[in-house]
């Protein structure tokens with residue numbers, strides 16, 4: 001706003017333009033636009049939509065219809081529509097905090113509000129891992145990720161199989177094995193790991209693998225990322241989890257900018 005515009009006039013102009021755009025929308029019978037990619041590839045939305053059909057941990061029913069409900073409805077006389085949600089904090093695209101697998105960290109308050117936004121935002125490498133293999137020490141070594149790389153998104157066969165688009169939980173998903181996690185901690189500078197199913201750790205070794213990654217409280221796992229349709233390479237990653245004080249996980253929106 002320039003100094004010559006006086007404030008009430010500015011407010012009136014905004015109000016008029018808003019009301020005219022609302023009127024225009026009504027007359028056009030508008031449809032919402034839902035995007036995966038913006039501006040011909042500049043922004044990739046790598047978050048999954050929260051729908052009743054997305055898979056949930058060890059469930060055959062998915063997230064289910066009850067996670068979101070219209071608590072106040074204009075059709076029932078309320079002056080506004082107001083929805084409520086109830087869901088595990090590890091649903092859909094989300095982050096884990098150190099308290100997820102370390103009870104002492106949970107008690108000490110290492111929750112999602114304590115996560116470092118400088119780790120969650122910055123240059124990130126998207127890599128393809130060998131298919132139909134879990135991420136072992138050997139696989140980690142074969143990826144030749146250079147020292148200094150701080151954020152890596154690992155695309156696995158989970159993306160090829162579209163597991164996040166299947167309602168039924170699939171425990172055969174690909175993820176980190178404990179030795180792969182140890183190798184990462186000991187031999188890389190990676191502080192953010194992104195995977196493409198509900199857990200970054202393979203099902204059979206999930207607790208031990210989580211503990212290895214979360215022990216130092218300096219690595220943030222981002223789980224259930226939507227990595228299809230994005231080319232391998234370096235991007236600017238932006239993840240902004242909800243500030244859930246006391247929670248060891250939080251839904252997050254993540255985008256890549258080329």
Ligand SMILES: [Zn+2]
Nearest residue numbers: 090095096249
């Ligand atoms: Zn989680």
